[in-house]
Amino acid sequence: MKIQFIPAIILLSVFASCSTGNKPVDISPEGKAKDARYETTKVQEQALSSYTRIPGVLKPFNQVNIFPKANGFVKNILVDLGTRVKKGQLLMTLEAPELESQLQSANSRYLQSRENASASAEKYRRLKEAAREEGAVSQLDLDNALSRMRGDKAIAEAERSNVSSVRTMQDYLKVYAPFDGVIVDRNISPGALVSAGKSSDLPMLVLQDLTHMRLEVSIPEDYVDKVDLEQQVSFHFNALPGEKRKARISRSANSLGNMRQETVEIDVANKDNRLKAGMYAEVEIPLKSGSTSLLVPNAAIVRSTEKKYVVTVSGGKTQLVDIKEGMKGNDLTEVFGELKAGDEIISPANDEIKAGEKL
Structure with a gap:
């Protein structure tokens, strides 16, 4: 009897389990996806780092394109590419035979008018x-x-001024250096015809002052009011790795350009002439202490060909908020847009999430 009773109990338990109303649990991947929800996090407001890294470009402190002031032919060129010159040094001479004739004619008229005035x-x-x-x-x-005396005297004065004007034109045939520097470009040779007043032409010479230079940095609009002008900036040039320099911001444009950036300049000494115009540098711009910014996880930012945005959750529905990116860290990115600290956002987010979805 005991041997027959045990299978009977097992059979009853099987029937009991089949007769209940519970449905089997779906443990397949499709079943899990139906119950999945987006992960959310909060927009954080934290103090910015003590500096931001912005690229800069080195430019000469002074640069001038030398054009002719009078029409003529190039007679002599006393400098060449790379020549170091001093202020007031003669660079080249031009010749214009017609100016000599004009001077003689003007001088003759002046002598005649002076005699008439004297008479x-x-x-x-x-x-x-x-x-x-x-x-x-x-x-x-x-x-x-x-x-008559007064009229003849006025004519004589006019002719004298005409002589001075022609002599000034003759002085233009000699080209002098306006400041100490280096000739970095030369576009003419002896015998070349040059004309005054044509800005479309190439300059005869290009002179740069390289003894000290300007490091030009463009500050994005979002950082303009956060730059600390009282602290020194640190920078190094890509062509000179390992050499870190410090200096103060020398001047600021106090205006935003076409790219919505403010230009600041840092004076850089170049007594050893190691620095060259056009060198690129990485500049660490100090920021004011206490400045805060909104930070979101890197994965929360959706980037498309048209815009960058984050997906916020408000009232159980999604909204797409356009943003601009600032500094980027390993996990968090600084953002600018219609956000505030504590806003709930989806992270990670993707472009499949549409505005107005119910969560």
């Missing part, structure tokens, strides 16, 4: 002396002589 002055003097005797010279003749 008019002498005539007026004599008439004035003769007028002391009553009735010897009429007042009209005396007035006419005075007017």
Whole structure:
């Protein structure tokens, strides 16, 4: 009896389990996906790091493109590419034969007008002396002589100014260095015809002052009010690894350019001439202490060809909020947009999430 009773109990238990109303649990991947929910996190507000790293480019402190001031032919070139020059040093001479003819003609007219003015002055003097005797010279003749003297004197002054102008044009045939520097470009040779007033032409010479230089850095609009101008900046040049330098910001444009950036400049000494114009540098711009920014996880940012955005959750529905990125860390990224600290966002997010979805 005991041997037959045990199988009967087992059979009853099987029937009992089949007769219950419980449904089997779906443990397949599809079943899990039906119950999955997006993970969310909060927008954080934290203090910024003590600096931000921005690229900069080295430029000469002074640079000038030297164009001719008068039409002529290149006679002599006394400098070449790489020549170091001093302020006031003669760089090149031009020749213009027509200016010599103009000077002679202007000088002749001046001499003639000066003689006429001298004769008019002498005539007026004599008439004035003769007028002391009553009735010897009429007042009209005396007035006419005075007017003629003044007119001839004015003509002589005009001709003298014309001579000075032509001589000034001749002085333009000699080209001098406006400041100490290095010739970095030369585009003419002796015998070349050069013309004044054509900005489309290449400059004859390009002179740069390289003894000290300007490190130009463009600060993005979002950081403009956070830069600490009282602290020194640190920078190093990509061409000179391992050499870190420090200096203060020398000047600021106080205006945003076309790229919505403010340009600041840092004066850099270059006495050993190791630095070259055009070198790129990485500049660590100090930020004001206490400045805070909004941070989100890197995975929360959705990047498309049209925009960058994060997906916020409000009232159980999703919203797409456009953002701009700032500094980026290993896990968090600084963002700018219509966000505030504590906003709930989806992370990780993807472009399959649409606005208005119910969670």
